Every structure is written in C-alpha cells, then in structure tokens.
Amino acid sequence: MNNECLTYKGYLGSIEYSIEDNILFGKVIGVNSLLTYEAETIKELVSEFHKTVDEYLEFCKEQGIKAEKTYSGTLSIRISPKTHSLIAQKAMMSGITINKFISKTLDAAVV
Numbered sequence: 001m002n003n004e005c006l007t008y009k010g011y012l013g014s015i016e017y018s019i020e021d022n023i024l025f026g027k028v029i030g031v032n033s034l035l036t037y038e039a040e041t042i043k044e045l046v047s048e049f050h051k052t053v054d055e056y057l058e059f060c061k062e063q064g065i066k067a068e069k070t071y072s073g074t075l076s077i078r079i080s081p082k083t084h085s086l087i088a089q090k091a092m093m094s095g096i097t098i099n100k101f102i103s104k105t106l107d108a109a110v111v
Helices: 043-065 081-094 098-108
Strands: 005-008 013-014 014-017 023-031 036-038
Touching: 005 036, 005 043, 005 081, 023 043, 043 098
Parallel strands: none
Antiparallel strands: 005 013, 013 023, 014 023, 023 036
16 A cells, blocks of 8 residues: 555545455544545545535534644754754855755755
8 A cells, every 4th residue: 555645625645455444544633623425436535535524614613612723834853963064054154044944855855
C-alpha cells in the first residue's frame, strides 16, 4: 500500500484497510475531533472522506463554533545546537531570518 493521503478543503485524510473486515477506512488527520469514514472501494472512500469533512464543517457552522484547522503554520522542532548555528549562518549570509530560511528550504523540499 502506498503512503498516500486524501486531501479536501485543506484537510488531510488517511487511507487504511482491514483485511479481516475487507474494508477501507480512514480518519481526518491533524484535528482533535475524531472524524472517521469507511467504504468498500477507493472511489467510495474518497466520497466518504469528502462527506465527512463537509458534515464536520456544516456541524461547526450550525453550532456557531470555529472548525479546527488541520495545521496552523507554526512548527516547533528540535535540532542540534550545531545545526541551529549552521542554519543561522546560512540565513544571515542570505540576508533573511532563520524562519524564512527554514520555510524556503522546506518549501523547496516538498514542492
């Protein structure tokens, strides 16, 4: 099985399966609410994922609560002091902040 995920309206969903139950299932990743879906085919699983996200957003709207965002854009990482120093040097030499340097480096790595 590939390590792929579903995406819809900024939300990510897992793709998992149960051999024992002969079913595909998943959950919305990155939110505290437990949002799950299941189906028998990939096409149905995608549809159920979309339906789950839409129902969650509609529920939040009806209840007057703010829907959780999957990722805030703030990331805290732990690195060695040596790596931190090297990043700071590279950022300074590029004339940008450490955050901007890391953001640009990560953007290049994932795009």
